Amino acid sequence: MQADVITSNELASVRLSSATKALQNPSVRVLQSAVEVAELQQQWHQLEQASKGNLVFQSYAWIIAMLENPASVQSAKIFAVYDQQSLIAVLPLRIxxxxxxxxxxxxGEPFQQYSEMLLDPAYSPADVLDHLKPYLQKAGADVIHLRQIREGGALYEYASTYFTEVGETDGAPWLELNQWNSFEDYLTSISARSRKTIRNQRNRLHKSAGLTHRVVRQEDSELETLLLRTLNGRENWVEAMGYSSRALEGDGLQNFLLSLSKGTAKGCELIAFELKHGDRPISTEWGFLFEGCYxxxxxxxxxxxxQSSPGKLHQMDVIEACFALGIDKVDFLKPASRYKMTWTSQVASVFDAVSPLSFKGQLYASLWLKNLRxxxxxxxxxxxxxxxxxLMSSVKKIRG
Incomplete structure (x- = not known):
């Protein structure tokens, strides 16, 4: 099925319009391979540009990289919704x-940070999801479990109304950079106390061996080294703290990142930032650059x-670098931790939601997800x- 090409003027008008179009001749395809997704590359990119919310984890480049894994292909259920043969929505899921x-x-689970649907904003999310409902029910699952649905996206209102919220509601701090003329203007929005504390900490480090900061882009040969070092450090921290992380189990995330960085699909770029004291790395951070949002x-x-709060110190350099790169927005992602809130007062609500499809799914949702877990x-x-x-080490050994 081929969608009509949307011109830049038409795209701009769609962005400004509210959901006014009614479904007239809708249809649904369920995609399961990179070849099928590649057929929709142009239309997918058009939806990326038109849709609301942070869609990096549903971007064409992200999905193609996920489908490099044979296990993802076997479990993929990518719902593509058309109206009058034009692609109007994509909901990438898996069993x-x-x-x-x-x-x-x-x-993208367990690596994605948001569950979201690409949607032409001229259409109502409720109309599209109501049309999708029977296809979701026939997908062969016991329960629909959407993790980390973010305020501002196409799924948020619908899931709030028709799904059951589970777990703790959290927040994703974010920062709209283009409301300031420069990084220096932005700094005036930070509390005087925080600015003074950070300035004193940075001055102490500057006087001893100096502080340097660098940005490592996807074409840089050192990016892979930084990614792997950060993954290793994060794994060690999670283990030492007695926490657990599905994303860090095995080498799945590492393989995905290598597929994304070395793949031919464009639109989602890996980018890293490193702060050093002399020759010693203090803090490394990396993430994804997509549609003007880091x-x-x-x-x-x-x-x-x-003792120097390296994460908080480094965040100043990261934000300054984002200003220099012309990035419009920073999404700090979940959780709304204290060091992130030093840099912004804007927080989007994020929650998990379920919709049982069988008796087994009902027990799982009500007993485990809503209460026991x-x-x-x-x-x-x-x-x-x-x-x-x-305790967590023993559990890990038992699970193998």
């Missing part, structure tokens, strides 16, 4: 097997500099770091 249960969840995905810091999480997080780390 996730959890022992005896199957969940329909985001294609999504800060992962950071690692040198524990020798913990949050209780178990609170108990574990309330434990001291040492016993918690020992």
């Amino acid at each position: 996730e097997k959890q022992k005896s249960l199957k969940a329909l969840t985001g294609l 999504s800060a995905y992962m950071a690692d810091w040198n524990p020798d500099y913990e 949050p209780l178990a999480k609170r108990i574990v997080l309330a434990m001291p770091k040492g016993p918690r780390a020992l």
Whole structure:
């Protein structure tokens, strides 16, 4: 199916319009391969530009990189919605097997940070999702489980109304850079106390060995080294703290990042930032640059500099670099931690939601996701770091 090409003027008018179009002759395709997705490259990119919200994890480049993994291809359920043969929405999902249960969840899980749908804003999300409902119900899952639905996107209002919220509601801090003329103007919006504390910490480090900052783009040969070092450091920190992270289990995330950075699909760029004290790295951060928005995905810091709050210090350099690169927006992603809130007062609500499709799915949603899992999480997080780390290490060994 071929969609009509949207001109730049038409695209601009769509962006300004509200959802006014009614579905007239809708149809749905369920895609499962990179070849099928590649056929829609032009239309997919048009939807990226027109859709609302942060869609980096549903971008064409991200999805193509995910489909490099044979397991993702086997489980993929990418719902493409057409109206009068024009592509108007894409919802990239997959079937996730959890022992005896199957969940329909985001294609990019466990690596994606938001569940979202690309949508032509001339259409109502509710109309499109109501049309999709029978296709989702017939996908072969026991439950629809959408993690981290962000305020401002196409799924948010619908999931709030028709799905069941599970887990804790959190927030994703974000920063609209183009409301200031320069980085110096932006700094005046930060509290005087925070500016003074950060300035004093930076001055102490400057006087001893000096501070340097650099930006590493996707074409730089050092990017892979920085990514792998950060992943290793993050894994060590998670283990030492007694936390768990599905994204860091195995080498799946590493392989995905290499596929994304070395792939031919354009539009989503890996970018890294490194702060050094003399020759010693203090903090490294990397994320994704997509449609003028930098999504800060992962950071690692040198524990020798913990007293200097390296993450907070580094964030100043990252934001300054974003101004210099002409980036419009920074999305700090979930959670709304204290060091992120030093730099912004803007937070988008983020929540997980489920919709059971079978009796088994109903039990999973109501007993485990809504009640037992949050209780178990609170108990574990309330434990001291040492016993918690020992417990999580033992669980990991049992699971193999």
